[in-house]
Amino acid sequence: MDLTSRIEAFSKLGKFLSQFSREKIAEKEDIPFNELFYDGFLHQINLAEEHNAWFTKDNILYALEGWSAALTSQKLTNWLEKYDFSSNTELKKVGIVMAGNIPLVGFHDFLSVLICGHSVLVKQSSNDRNLLPFLAKYLEYVAPEFKGRIAFTEDKLEDFDAVIATGSNNTARYFEYYFKDVPSIIRKNRNSVAILTGNETEEDMQALSEDIFRYYGLGCRSVSKVFVPKGYDFDALFKGVYHQSAIIETAKYANNYDYNKAVYIMSQFDILENGFLMIKEDESCSSPIATLFYETYKDTNELKERLKNDEDQIQCIVSKGFTDSEITFGQTQCPELNDYADGEDTIEFLLKRC
Known part of the structure; x- marks a missing residue:
């Protein structure tokens, strides 16, 4: 054959x-x-x-x-x-x-x-x-x-x-x-991150919601963390993702939301939430279901160096004009055939190393 x-x-x-x-x-x-x-x-x-x-x-x-x-x-x-x-x-x-x-x-x-x-x-x-x-x-x-x-x-x-x-x-x-x-x-384990500047359009935020919520955030290409500039106003993000609010009607998602919210409250963590998504400041790239982690940045060059050091934890970077390898808002769950997991060329492995 x-x-x-x-x-x-x-x-x-x-x-x-x-x-x-x-x-x-x-x-x-x-x-x-x-x-x-x-x-x-x-x-x-x-x-x-x-x-x-x-x-x-x-x-x-x-x-x-x-x-x-x-x-x-x-x-x-x-x-x-x-x-x-x-x-x-x-x-x-x-x-x-x-x-x-x-x-x-x-x-x-x-x-x-x-x-x-x-x-x-x-x-x-x-x-x-x-x-x-x-x-x-x-x-x-x-x-x-x-x-x-x-x-x-x-x-x-x-x-x-x-x-x-x-x-x-x-x-x-x-x-x-x-x-x-x-x-x-x-x-x-790998996760995906998004880089926000505060200049994104409402359409960008709506597209980002697909990267966050598709498959309930369970995929390695799901955005589980955002990097935002100091003083970022999360209202724009909450407004952009609001059309996904029906996700809370899924029982398993709602149970995870309630459980994680209770943990955060009892642990006295500061969170922002809108009834179906919680946003928490955290250095980890891997956030629980119904939670989006964030970190702030001052300098984009420092952020690029940080992401390079963490590249073994990151599958996709969603941004607009931040890096040559970035993914467009809303496209993380639409990989091409040559978008290999972990960047490991599977065909090359099967032809030459197998």
Whole structure:
């Protein structure tokens, strides 16, 4: 199965996913094997929502929209054209230990392993176990060559040549020990930050609210902290995010909001809050659910140096004219195929180090 065939298989998967969006869920014509998979995938979406209360239908469909947009022949070809696949002749089995914080969070690793021609052995998180096996089965139908090259396990990974594992900072230490004898990518906790100047428009703040609240802030690309100038007026931020106020109607989010607010009050911490978001001054980049941390800055050059020193903790920087690698307001949850987690080029690893 050559690279062109693998690209075509994933582009067919992208077309299948295009039937499931927040705007409309509707069966389309000319989708291969739709009679076997369309209704079944609707069922899997419902099961995923029932199994994990953080996986609302809106968030699941948002994730599916993103992958549908990415899995086109043109985008896949553009992503891969800079790599040399000619020397990748030895088939390897690559284990993937997936996180489960947001829907299909491990799909990029799954895609990368298969698109490079390797076999994949997946250990899913118990929080996100419904969607990917079903999509893997669809891939096997549109490209039978994938049969026997995709496996899932609920046990420890065994009999593999390389591994990609994602977890917390604590589990990463276990991963580093357990996988010390094979090539590996070990991913740890990361968060995203935004740099505000006080000159942002209301539209900027509304867009930033998507970076903060999408997936309830559980993703590594979710903004969990803002850096603001001394004397910053948070009214502009509160006004910009207010259209997200319905998030407090989600029971799990509301429970976290109430719990964290009680902790802050009993600890006599100073917080600002608007009924669905708390803002607290804190040096950490990782804030609890329903909380946005902040720090103040005086000098942008000093802030740039600070962020450079903390780059192993930061996934995205949202800003306007602050750095060359910045993300536009509202776009952190829309990564391109070449936006690699932790900045580790997964394709390069699979082709040269695996």
